[in-house]
Amino acid sequence: MEYNTKGKVLKKAVVWRDLYFYRKSDAIYQLTVDFCHRFLPLYGDRTVDQMVQAARSGKQNIVEGSEDGQTSSEMEIKLLNVARGSLQELRSDYLDYLNTHHLSIWPANNERQQRLRVFCHSHNDFSDYEPLVAKMNDEEMANLLLTLCHQTDKMMCAYLEKLEHRFVTEGGIKERMHAARTGYRQEVDARLRALEAENLQLKARIKELEGLLGEIGKPRKV
Template structure:
């Protein structure tokens, strides 16, 4: 049994790739349309860019923490989902401030954005470089909307991309939950490893001369025999039966 699982490989997750496109698009939107008149303190700028960053960062961190904690992976994935939901709320509020509503799902613009599909990543040995190049290449597929001069077009396109990322994260969390149910988390694996090691240690163990229970390997912690292995009763402390271990040092 392995104590550590894989790190998840977030560079290959479509959710992480698309979340990066959302972050890049949000940064452009904020630079382009937020100013001293509609955002005099810069608070809206900070909130939107930080929410977009949180979406990316928590997907990555959750995937990296998969090795030691399935619970943490699920929690951080949920934080990413919540951050992106907050960002979607900001875009909806922006549109309503302009007396506009988001595109309906069946409108031509919405259908066009939904129709764009991401290519499968094909990375070489330099994964970081290749992943960044892949994100920029995929971002170009949405250039018609993300490079637009219309705040309405950008906001609507980003709302759709955010919805797509959230849908991906929902599916990831379902998969993470199933894996946790089947394999357990780090604590469960650690317990399993301990039990497995204990069972291996006790193979061929004698029975206690005092009570007849199976004995387990022990190591003396003090006295003249400190560090020396011996057989101790598994009924300890009720039973203090011991046996010398043949060949013990």
């Protein structure tokens, strides 16, 4: 006898490589490595390690959070928030760089910033930016990365809002396991009740047939 339960314990796996904010975070990481190599001292400056590690932490925690999300919604939300924190730290480093080097932080109404925002919105991969950055100076590249960090954070916030809503309505793995077990028991109980009803019907039919056979076996009056 087979039973099918409607409840699912494990969530559908997320293909993190396809997430737009992961692809942007990977571009941020690779662009940050390039920025540090071009514009910061390779030795004796802890800022390089801090920026590269913050950028790497952003993308890696998205990967780990998405992988862990199959079994733990809580861990997925936690790690994605860690990723957000790392990218916010990186944004702060770029702002510090622009300020300490007396370079401009492009405001929202700046024409170059508006064009940059439109381009970043529709381009997610490092390969989209690689041909451009060789021609950029440090001010242009830092503002590019500030824009990418900001857009990635906004996308992650929207994604986290959906995850949190799902967690509230569906619960974590414990709640899903309980729902699956409950669904299984309910299906088994329903099947047993159906079998009991079918058994009673068969008994009644057998009794009816026995009565008919008894009538047939009686001698007829002449």
